[in-house]
Amino acid sequence: MALRPLRGLVILDEVQRRPDLFPTLRVLADRRPLPARFLVLGSASPVLLRQASESLAGRISFHELPGLSLAEAYSGAELDLLVVRGSLRLGFELKRTVSPGVTPSMRIARESLRLKRLDVIHAGDRTGDLAEGIRAVALERLLEDLDPLG
Secondary structure, eight states: OTTTTOOEEEEEOOGGGOTTHHHHHHHHHTOSSOOEEEEEOSOOOHHHHHHHHHHTTTTOOOOOOOOOOHHHHOSSOOOSEEEEETTEEEEEEEOOOSSOOOOHHHHHHHHHTTOSEEEEEESSSOOEEEETTEEEEEGGGHHHHOOTTO
């Protein structure tokens, strides 16, 4: 059972794709001392809620969150990762392409989030500037090319 050795808070997202996990979670939730707690996220259908309630009776609580509208969820600034260390703010985008380009979203994110630099990590083999403050970083050169102060 792959979940057994995990400790602390374990987050399982998209659980609706794996409803077969609920019996396993019941066993793990009954361990004493309790080495892990599980935060289970996903879209809930009535069938899934019923199965979770039956499998995890007395061990689960549900919190329904409202959906986000486009106006609430999107202001133009979007990043895969934002790293803040003191006053240093670095942004990261991950792209499967071998030749990344600059998007309007990247420019907006760099400006509105006040990023020192935005690095686009990609599948190609070259690292170099794409625009002012936006740089393509080859995944294979990641550790060499990511100098946070450079």
